[in-house]
Amino acid sequence: MSDFTSNFWSVYVTAVTVIGIAACLFLLWFSGKAKAMTAHDNTTGHVWDGDLREMNNPLPRWWVGLFVITIIFSAIYLAFYPGLGASAGKLGWTSTGQFQAEIAKGEADIAPIYARFDAMSAEDIAKDPQAHAIGERLFMNNCSQCHGSDARGSKGFPNLTDADWLHGGSPEKIMETLNQGRVGQMPPMAAAVGSGDDVKNLANYVLSLSGSPHDSVRANLGKSKFAACAACHGSNGKGNPALGAPNLTDDIWLHGYGESAIINIVTNGKVNQMPAQAQKLSPAQIKVLSSYVWGFSNTGAVK
Amino acid sequence: MNAPASTAEKKIIPIVASPDKGPIAPPPGADEETIALYEAHQKIYPRSVSGYFSKWRWALVFLTQLVFYGLPWLEWGQRQAVLFDLGARRFYIFNLVLYPQDFVYLTGILVISALSLFLFTAVAGRLWCGYACPQTVYTEIFLWLEKLAEGDRSARMRRDAGPWNVDKVWRKTAKQLMWIAVGLWTGFTFVGYFTPIHSLAGAVMAMSMGPWETFWVLFYGFATYGNAGYMREQVCKYMCPYARFQSAMFDKDTLIVTYDELRGEPRGGRSKKADLSTLKLGACIDCSLCVQVCPTGIDIRKGLQYECIGCGACADVCDTVMDKMGYARGLVKYSTQNAVNQRWSGADILRHVLRPRVLVYSSVLLAVVLAMLVSLWMRAPFKVDVERDRSTLARIVSGGRLENVYRLQIMNARETPQTFEVSAEGLPGLTLSTDSSMEVGPTESRWIAIRVQLPYEGAAPGSHPIHFTVKSAPDAAVVTEKSVFIVPR
Numbered sequence: 001m002s003d004f005t006s007n008f009w010s011v012y013v014t015a016v017t018v019i020g021i022a023a024c025l026f027l028l029w030f031s032g033k034a035k036a037m038t039a040h041d042n043t044t045g046h047v048w049d050g051d052l053r054e055m056n057n058p059l060p061r062w063w064v065g066l067f068v069i070t071i072i073f074s075a076i077y078l079a080f081y082p083g084l085g086a087s088a089g090k091l092g093w094t095s096t097g098q099f100q101a102e103i104a105k106g107e108a109d110i111a112p113i114y115a116r117f118d119a120m121s122a123e124d125i126a127k128d129p130q131a132h133a134i135g136e137r138l139f140m141n142n143c144s145q146c147h148g149s150d151a152r153g154s155k156g157f158p159n160l161t162d163a164d165w166l167h168g169g170s171p172e173k174i175m176e177t178l179n180q181g182r183v184g185q186m187p188p189m190a191a192a193v194g195s196g197d198d199v200k201n202l203a204n205y206v207l208s209l210s211g212s213p214h215d216s217v218r219a220n221l222g223k224s225k226f227a228a229c230a231a232c233h234g235s236n237g238k239g240n241p242a243l244g245a246p247n248l249t250d251d252i253w254l255h256g257y258g259e260s261a262i263i264n265i266v267t268n269g270k271v272n273q274m275p276a277q278a279q280k281l282s283p284a285q286i287k288v289l290s291s292y293v294w295g296f297s298n299t300g301a302v303k
Numbered sequence: 304m305n306a307p308a309s310t311a312e313k314k315i316i317p318i319v320a321s322p323d324k325g326p327i328a329p330p331p332g333a334d335e336e337t338i339a340l341y342e343a344h345q346k347i348y349p350r351s352v353s354g355y356f357s358k359w360r361w362a363l364v365f366l367t368q369l370v371f372y373g374l375p376w377l378e379w380g381q382r383q384a385v386l387f388d389l390g391a392r393r394f395y396i397f398n399l400v401l402y403p404q405d406f407v408y409l410t411g412i413l414v415i416s417a418l419s420l421f422l423f424t425a426v427a428g429r430l431w432c433g434y435a436c437p438q439t440v441y442t443e444i445f446l447w448l449e450k451l452a453e454g455d456r457s458a459r460m461r462r463d464a465g466p467w468n469v470d471k472v473w474r475k476t477a478k479q480l481m482w483i484a485v486g487l488w489t490g491f492t493f494v495g496y497f498t499p500i501h502s503l504a505g506a507v508m509a510m511s512m513g514p515w516e517t518f519w520v521l522f523y524g525f526a527t528y529g530n531a532g533y534m535r536e537q538v539c540k541y542m543c544p545y546a547r548f549q550s551a552m553f554d555k556d557t558l559i560v561t562y563d564e565l566r567g568e569p570r571g572g573r574s575k576k577a578d579l580s581t582l583k584l585g586a587c588i589d590c591s592l593c594v595q596v597c598p599t600g601i602d603i604r605k606g607l608q609y610e611c612i613g614c615g616a617c618a619d620v621c622d623t624v625m626d627k628m629g630y631a632r633g634l635v636k637y638s639t640q641n642a643v644n645q646r647w648s649g650a651d652i653l654r655h656v657l658r659p660r661v662l663v664y665s666s667v668l669l670a671v672v673l674a675m676l677v678s679l680w681m682r683a684p685f686k687v688d689v690e691r692d693r694s695t696l697a698r699i700v701s702g703g704r705l706e707n708v709y710r711l712q713i714m715n716a717r718e719t720p721q722t723f724e725v726s727a728e729g730l731p732g733l734t735l736s737t738d739s740s741m742e743v744g745p746t747e748s749r750w751i752a753i754r755v756q757l758p759y760e761g762a763a764p765g766s767h768p769i770h771f772t773v774k775s776a777p778d779a780a781v782v783t784e785k786s787v788f789i790v791p792r
Contacts, residue, residue: 031340031341032339032340032341034339034340035337035338035339035340036337036338036339036340037337038337038338056338058338058339058340058341058342059340059341059342060341060342060344060537060541061341061342061343061344062344062537063541064341136750144692144693144694145693145694146694148692148694148695148698148708149692149693149694149695149708149710149752150692150708150737150752150754152695152698152706152708152754153695153698154694154695154696154697154698155698155699251701257699
C-alpha cells in the first residue's frame, strides 16, 4: 500500500473490509431476531405449483456459532496481518519477508549437506554418490541448456566428456571456468592470411593436422600461411589452454567440421562465451559442480 | 412457478411413505405461529438396542475397525503392508507399489465406491449410513462407552438433569477418558498409514513425534471425539450431503425402514391380555421405544424422513415389544413402499429387485471393477518417460553420424532392482550409442541420458517420429514411448 501517492486506496480497502464484516454481523443479528410464520405441520405456508410446500428447517444454533467464529477469526487476523489498508498488522508480516525467511531456511537446510564436501578433494567428491546426485541436478539446471543433458555439447558448445579442454581440465581450472566464465576469441584472420584461395589452402592444411580428409596439394600451399595462426594455436597447431586456443590436431571440431566450416571461421572469426556462474551459484555448489564435470572425463562415470 | 393451479386437478405427491394419509393439507391461517430461524440443539439420548439389525451393525463395527486399526500393523517383507509414503511419493499396498502417475486407480476406487453406494441405496436404502459409515461406527462405539460409564438412556437423562455430585463427576470423567483414549488411538492409527506405525509408536513413547504427525494425531483424534461424542446425528442431518440426494436413488421398490401403518393404527396403550378386536386398536401400543432408540431422534411412525439413516434400531426394538405382547413381528421393518401399500410378501419384494436402474448400476459397476482388475493385472512393473534433450536438437559426431540426445526416466515399481533393455526404432539405421542395458534400484526413479545415432543423410531433414522400447529383463514386460528424431538441414 506504500506504493500509492495518496491514501485513497488504503481507506477504500479498509472501508470495504470493515463494512463487509459489519454486514455479516448485522445479518446474524437480524436473522436471529426475525421470526418465520409457520403452520403447525412445520411448513411455512409457501406454496408453489399448487402443491409444493416449503418446510421450515431451522439452522442449528451451533452452525451460527461457526459463523461467529469466522468473524472473530477475521478480527484477530486483521489485527496481526496486513489487510486493513496500510496497516501492517502486529506481526509485521510481509510476503518479501516470508520469501527471504524461506530462502534463509533453505540455505540453512542445505548447509550441512555441502559442509561434508568442504574438506573433500575434487577426486573424492567426483566419486561420492550424494555429490554425484547433487552435481547432476546442478548440471541439468545450469549447464545442460548449452552443453546438453549428456554433457556432450553441440556445435559451438564444447563436449565436456572428452579429454580435450580449451582452458585446462584440472578441477581447479574447471572451477575457475565456472566462477569467472570464459571468452573464446578467434579474430577474423582472412586479411592476414591473404586471398580467398590462400584461406582455402590454409583450411586444407588445418584439416591435414588431424589427418582428416583434405587436398594435399592445397595443404602444402597453405602450410606457410599457418604462421598467422601459430601465435595462438602454436606452431604445431596443438593449441594453448592459457588463451583458450583449441587444439587443431585432434578430431574434435567445436565450430563445425570440414573445409567450408574452417574457411568460415578464419574469414569471420568468432567470439564464444561461457557465462560466469559465481553470481548464480554458491561456492559450495561450484565446488560440487566442478568436481562433477571433472568426473566426466576422469572417473569413467560418463553418463 | 407461482401459477395457481385449479384445486380440482391438484396432483398430490406424497412425501411420506404412508399410503392413505397423503400430504397434510395446509391448515387455515388461524393455526399459524411464528418461530425462530435458528434452532437450539436438542440433545438426543438414544436408548441402547439389541436385535437382528443391531447384531449386523456390531459385526460391521468389528469388521471395519479390525481392518482400520489392524492393517497398519501388518508387515510385508521388509516394510509395512499398507503404507502411503507421501514424502517419497510412493504408495505401498501389499505387493503393489503405486507412483503418483497411478492416481487413475484412485479415481477408479472412487468411481467404484460411488457406484456401489448408488447400487446399495437403490436396492436397500441407506445401508452405508446405517451400518458402515465411520460416523455411525464411531458413534456406536462412543455410545457403548457412554453406556458403560453412565448407564442407559433413562439413567443418563436423570443424571444430566440432576445436580453435580461425586457420582456424576466420576462417571462423566470416566466417559471422557475412554472417549479421549479411543479418539487418540484412532488419530494415531490414521497417521500410522502415512508414517511407519512401528517407528511412530516408538516416537510416541519417546515423545519425539514430528510437528505434522503430532498435529494429525491430535486433529484426527479430536475430529473422532467431537463427531462421535458430540456431533453425532448433527453430522448426518446438517453436514452430510448424502441425506440430501438419497431421494434421487430411492424408488418405490427400495427397501426402507418403515412402519406398517395399516397394521399399527390406531395406536394406543392396552393390557397384554386385552382383546384387540374389541378395543378397535392396531398393533402399535404407543410405547415410544422406537423414538427412544432412534439415533437421529425421529418418529418412524411419521413415515420416511430424510433424517432416517436406515439403521433399523426401531425395527429391532419394536420386534422385542411385539414378542412381549405376543404379536407378530414386523410392525416396524425393512420393506418397500410398494410392498407396504400393496401388502406384498417378501417374495414379491425380491421379484422387484432387478429393476432397470439396479441392472444399470450393477452392469456399470461390474464393468468398472473388471476394467480396474484387468488394468492392475496388466500393469507393467515400471514406467517410462522420454524427454528430448532441452537444448541440443541434433549434432554430428565423429564418423559423420547424426546424434540426438534423450533423457529417459525409468520408474521401477518393484521392490527389487530391475535391469532394462532399451532400444529405439522408427528410422532405418537407428542405433543407440550408449549402453542399452541399465539397472534401476528398488522403487527408484532414474533419469538416464540416451544417445541415438543415424547415418548421415539417413533421413530427410526435419523431425521424424521414433519410439523407444524399454523391456524389463526379469519378466519381459514392455513399455513403448514415442519421441521424435531431428535431422538438421
